[in-house]
Amino acid sequence: AQSVTQPDIHITVSEGASLELRCNYSYGATPYLFWYVQSPGQGLQLLLKYFSGDTLVQGIKGFEAEFKRSQSSFNLRKPSVHWSDAAEYFCAVGEEGGSYIPTFGRGTSLIVHP
Amino acid sequence: DGGITQSPKYLFRKEGQNVTLSCEQNLNHDAMYWYRQDPGQGLRLIYYSQIVNDFQKGDIAEGYSVSREKKESFPLTVTSAQKNPTAFYLCASSMATGGVETQYFGPGTRLLVL
Numbered sequence: 001a002q003s004v005t006q007p008d009i010h011i012t013v014s015e016g017a018s019l020e021l022r023c024n025y026s027y028g029a030t031p032y033l034f035w036y037v038q039s040p041g042q043g044l045q046l047l048l049k050y051f052s053g054d055t056l057v058q059g060i061k062g063f064e065a066e067f068k069r070s071q072s073s074f075n076l077r078k079p080s081v082h083w084s085d086a087a088e089y090f091c092a093v094g095e096e097g098g099s100y101i102p103t104f105g106r107g108t109s110l111i112v113h114p
Numbered sequence: 115d116g117g118i119t120q121s122p123k124y125l126f127r128k129e130g131q132n133v134t135l136s137c138e139q140n141l142n143h144d145a146m147y148w149y150r151q152d153p154g155q156g157l158r159l160i161y162y163s164q165i166v167n168d169f170q171k172g173d174i175a176e177g178y179s180v181s182r183e184k185k186e187s188f189p190l191t192v193t194s195a196q197k198n199p200t201a202f203y204l205c206a207s208s209m210a211t212g213g214v215e216t217q218y219f220g221p222g223t224r225l226l227v228l
Contacts, residue, residue, distance in 0.1 A: 009154070032214040043118075043204055043219040044157075051214075090156065094214030101147070102214065106156040 006105035014113045021076040023091030032094040033074040086112040118220035135190045135223045137205035144210035146188035151202040164210045
């Protein structure tokens, strides 16, 4: 069965520091990968997605993610975090040839210190 | 502007009462979804629909019902059989091409029990 793991429940960084949020998946076929962000009490907003092509994907708000097939990972990065980036981040994975509905990780809560 | 709307933002349910959450989209998407979100548990799929007048149960359908009479609308009813309905409910939509598609989310409805 497909699964998505976000190993970190909470991540705390200082404003201006770099950020990396981890996402690992378990699939047998070609994965379709997503990162979403959720501010408190709001819906999910798509940050970026990977379907094929260049494994380094650029998204909105200065985020990027890199697909590493050998490590079954799709980690989200940002070189310099702003206080407004404090939110919940969700990784989601769908499988070509399998269920077309992505499976979501449990989320990572980002706390930004001034 | 195209998007997904959910109403109400907050909903209160009394013991034994059925309540209905509204979800409308003007993205011309074929597929629509309902998720339940509890703290620390990520998103869990309740029901989904790929086409008008057809829908399927997700992972946690017990105590919920849906209808899909129009392409734009996918209301969710939380019945009295759902013993623990307090949660944040998210509606999403996507194209339905038979493969993995990007989901877009509404702003959510928070359901509270009186």
